[in-house]
Amino acid sequence: MTTTRHLHPARPAGATGQRVTQARVVHSEWTKLRSVPSTAWSLLAAVVLIVGFGALYCVLRVTRPPTQPEAVAAFDPTAVSLTGVQLAQLAIGVLGVLLVAGEYATGTIRVSLAAVPRRLPVLWGKAIVFALTTLTLCLPATVAAFLVGQSILSAERLDISLSHPGVARAVFGSALLLSAVGLLGLGLGALLRSTAGAVAGLFGLLFGPQLLAGLLPAAWSDRIYPYLPVPAGAAVANVQPDSLALAPWTGFGLFCLYTAVVLALAAWQLRRRDA
Amino acid sequence: MIEAHGLTKQYGDKTAVDGLTFTVRPGVVTGFLGPNGAGKSTTMRLILGLDAPTSGSVTVNGKPYQQHAAPLREVGALLDARSVHPGRSAYHHLLALAQTCGIRRSRVDEVIDAVGLGEVARRRAGGFSLGMGQRLGIAAALLGDPATVILDEPVNGLDTEGIRWIRSLLQGLAAEGRTVFVSSHLMSEMALTAQHLIVIGRGRLIADTGMEEFVSRAEPGVVRVRSTDPAALAALLRSREVAVSEATDGALAVSGLSTDQVGRLAGGAGITLLELTAQQASLEEAFIDLTRDAVEFRAPMTGGAQP
Numbered sequence: 001m002t003t004t005r006h007l008h009p010a011r012p013a014g015a016t017g018q019r020v021t022q023a024r025v026v027h028s029e030w031t032k033l034r035s036v037p038s039t040a041w042s043l044l045a046a047v048v049l050i051v052g053f054g055a056l057y058c059v060l061r062v063t064r065p066p067t068q069p070e071a072v073a074a075f076d077p078t079a080v081s082l083t084g085v086q087l088a089q090l091a092i093g094v095l096g097v098l099l100v101a102g103e104y105a106t107g108t109i110r111v112s113l114a115a116v117p118r119r120l121p122v123l124w125g126k127a128i129v130f131a132l133t134t135l136t137l138c139l140p141a142t143v144a145a146f147l148v149g150q151s152i153l154s155a156e157r158l159d160i161s162l163s164h165p166g167v168a169r170a171v172f173g174s175a176l177l178l179s180a181v182g183l184l185g186l187g188l189g190a191l192l193r194s195t196a197g198a199v200a201g202l203f204g205l206l207f208g209p210q211l212l213a214g215l216l217p218a219a220w221s222d223r224i225y226p227y228l229p230v231p232a233g234a235a236v237a238n239v240q241p242d243s244l245a246l247a248p249w250t251g252f253g254l255f256c257l258y259t260a261v262v263l264a265l266a267a268w269q270l271r272r273r274d275a
Numbered sequence: 276m277i278e279a280h281g282l283t284k285q286y287g288d289k290t291a292v293d294g295l296t297f298t299v300r301p302g303v304v305t306g307f308l309g310p311n312g313a314g315k316s317t318t319m320r321l322i323l324g325l326d327a328p329t330s331g332s333v334t335v336n337g338k339p340y341q342q343h344a345a346p347l348r349e350v351g352a353l354l355d356a357r358s359v360h361p362g363r364s365a366y367h368h369l370l371a372l373a374q375t376c377g378i379r380r381s382r383v384d385e386v387i388d389a390v391g392l393g394e395v396a397r398r399r400a401g402g403f404s405l406g407m408g409q410r411l412g413i414a415a416a417l418l419g420d421p422a423t424v425i426l427d428e429p430v431n432g433l434d435t436e437g438i439r440w441i442r443s444l445l446q447g448l449a450a451e452g453r454t455v456f457v458s459s460h461l462m463s464e465m466a467l468t469a470q471h472l473i474v475i476g477r478g479r480l481i482a483d484t485g486m487e488e489f490v491s492r493a494e495p496g497v498v499r500v501r502s503t504d505p506a507a508l509a510a511l512l513r514s515r516e517v518a519v520s521e522a523t524d525g526a527l528a529v530s531g532l533s534t535d536q537v538g539r540l541a542g543g544a545g546i547t548l549l550e551l552t553a554q555q556a557s558l559e560e561a562f563i564d565l566t567r568d569a570v571e572f573r574a575p576m577t578g579g580a581q582p
Contacts, residue, residue, distance in 0.1 A: 018378065036363050
């Protein structure tokens, strides 16, 4: 460190075109995402969780196959092979929180916002990069979990084919839902700025409404239940929806709407508040 | 060029920056001086558009910072050396910054070499010392080859070699015609680096002056003199209506006369001198005098601390 060269001015003659654009900020956010090892490990862990936990649960079910006719009828081989998705949801949601709240914790956000003073491109850049990354990883992961799971279940002839009605939609829908939960976490991180607060907010949004709805009279809670975030989102990931659930894509659309509201609030706060 | 007009920032009831009006000109290093909590960092955040002013305005290179299409190319800033993700390498930290406005990859390597971080650029920034963090922050500030450079306490945590390096770097940047705005709470450091001074205290402007002017305004020096007969010497000097006080070791502190004058007087009276030294009132003292009323946090000067 004792040798330091003097820096020559390096402003090129034609410095035009060097302006901040959304595409450049997306590129920058991609560099940020891939250059922190812990983020890469967390994403990998989510993939392992999806495939590994699904396979484990399938093995468990194969060793004790359903025998009663009703139990056989109710057995959902897709859901069994995708059990890991529910755990991965939490991991990816928390990672989404960390992606933004972590910048506030380290103070990096000031560097980011000084580079992009219009601010919103930073939030959109993070959201685009994270959504695409999680989707790129989770889509193959849910397909793999399904295929591995079915090959395990086939030992007891409990398996189902991807071409069976609703199955492909549930497998792809699970991956989409994972991305959406990630974005929800990211939005909460940007809105609340603190890791602890945003993780609490995420868990509160995912689990709180069902608990509260349970306190209401059954007639009311049955009516509200399908519109709560998790039941709405889960509609797209289930082959056999329960009788109360919304139609698969309606439910997923509603979940995306909730996420969009959180992101919009985060964007509004980002513009308004001091960094 | 940085121009602030009536810049004011309140956080709740507390006024952090209070009606600051100043201009930072290109071509010289401008020191931004004030005690801790004076509002230096807040002012810098206001310049960079990170905080919105309660009232007033500030422009950089003629425009509010937010309106620059490529802000990194206009203004390079170091606000906090720890503003790096600990898991990310210095190289990727700078690369991500460069990519926001299409600065080429080779420029990243250039600034890394220029600040002397070449060997550690690929390591996690979490393991960096404060001094290395400062160098990384300066690399980030230089990345866009900006016309204006803003550095908040850049010498913090640097070793002697690093401090000397910063000094010549800042003077070099100013010599190239850039605007260089550097904050510090240490007058002694600014005295060696800056040609112009903006001093604030409790968010208000206290002085906006050239360094030479500031130095010449500093109080005249004191002459320390030790002799074989301090009582006689004191009597002799007091007859000239000069302020004389006795130090604990029998030496006299004389203000109002030069060493030459004291020496001649003593020689004329046949008093043997053992020591005769000019003690320049330091810039630090001048600065402390200037900001005495504006110090935010001061240790209580009561009880055991007093001699």
